[in-house]
Amino acid sequence: MFWKFDLNATSHIDRLLEKEDVTLRELMDEDDVLQECKAQNRRLVDFLCRQPCMEELVQLISREPPLDVDEKVRFKYPNTACELLTSDVPQISDRLGGDEALWDVLYGFLDQEPPLNPLLASFFSKTIGSLIARKAEQVVSFLRKKAEFVDLVLKHLETSAMMDLLLRLVSCVEPVPLRQEVLQWLNEAKLVQRLVELIRPHQEEDRQSNASQTLCDIIRLSRDQSNQLLPEVADLDPLLASLES
Numbered sequence: 243m244f245w246k247f248d249l250n251a252t253s254h255i256d257r258l259l260e261k262e263d264v265t266l267r268e269l270m271d272e273d274d275v276l277q278e279c280k281a282q283n284r285r286l287v288d289f290l291c292r293q294p295c296m297e298e299l300v301q302l303i304s305r306e307p308p309l310d311v312d313e314k315v316r317f318k319y320p321n322t323a324c325e326l327l328t329s330d331v332p333q334i335s336d337r338l339g340g341d342e343a344l345w346d347v348l349y350g351f352l353d354q355e356p357p358l359n360p361l362l363a364s365f366f367s368k369t370i371g372s373l374i375a376r377k378a379e380q381v382v383s384f385l386r387k388k389a390e391f392v393d394l395v396l397k398h399l400e401t402s403a404m405m406d407l408l409l410r411l412v413s414c415v416e417p418v419p420l421r422q423e424v425l426q427w428l429n430e431a432k433l434v435q436r437l438v439e440l441i442r443p444h445q446e447e448d449r450q451s452n453a454s455q456t457l458c459d460i461i462r463l464s465r466d467q468s469n470q471l472l473p474e475v476a477d478l479d480p481l482l483a484s485l486e487s
Contacts, residue, residue: 253278259285266295270322279329290326291337299323300344303365304351317361324365328372338369339377345384352394356401363403371410378415382424385411392431399440400448405456408433412481413463422478429480434460461485 255278258264269275269286278286289295302323307316327338338344351358351366373381385391398404411428415421440453464482 253283255283255286259289264289266290266298267319270319270326275322276325276329279326279331279334282331287331287333291333296337296341296344297347299327300338300347303327303362303369304348306359306362320362320365324368327369330372330376335373335376339373339380342384349384349388352391352398356398358398358401358403360401360403363398363401367403367407367410370407371414374410374414378420382415382420382427386427392428392433392436396436396440399452399456400446402452405452405459408456409459409463412460413467425480429484434481434484457485 253274255269255272255275258268258272266289269289272278275286279290290299300323302320307320327334348366348369351362370381395404395408411424415424434457437453437457441450441457445453460481464479464485468479468482
């Protein structure tokens with residue numbers, strides 16, 4: 243018996259994209275949208291990379307969803323948006339990493355009073371972390387222009403995703419010379435000293451705990467990296483030097 247295959251079969255995503263008025267959320271309602279994106283469905287990726295779609299994706303992970311939505315689906319779109327933005331598709335990374343207007347929307351997530359929504363904070367941290375891995379120079383350049391960046395991250399340190407973000411900056415930036423620049427920048431911002439201050443008894447328990455864990459992880463990561471570098475480079479970790487002084 244021979245099975246019949248329709249070699250011209252199109253996915254439901256492709257059929258939706260044939261509609262002139264298809265919306266981003268219609269596509270995000272499809273169970274296979276992430277799979278199709280990672281498979282680099284050209285029509286889907288082109289649609290997602292349109293400016294209005296990129297803006298909506300970034301807004302979904304950086305703005306609190308309406309409270310009048312069923313809790314089961316309230317974070318469905320933000321979660322899917324995060325997965326699409328971090329899907330390791332070069333075109334999407336290029337669009338996000340190369341557009342400072344999108345960065346400003348994303349960065350705006352930090353500019354609010356604590357506590358951060360922990361789920362949105364995890365989406366924010368994951369997206370920044372993904373870009374650090376792929377567009378480190380652009381990320382570092384953008385963040386260094388924001389004089390209040392370290393202040394805001396420490397302000398929200400009771401949210402563990404902010405601790406993860408700091409550690410990504412300390413350990414995941416490549417190449418090594420760029421990472422050295424990041425370490426020097428964070429050291430000049432008195433990161434170590436300010437983390438120590440957050441361990442004081444008057445601080446909130448979660449902030450104390452995360453500050454303490456961040457310091458421990460900085461020591462561990464810095465020593466691990468030092469063991470992998472040439473001696474003349476390994477001795478240049480200013481954060482580790484501040485901790486050991």
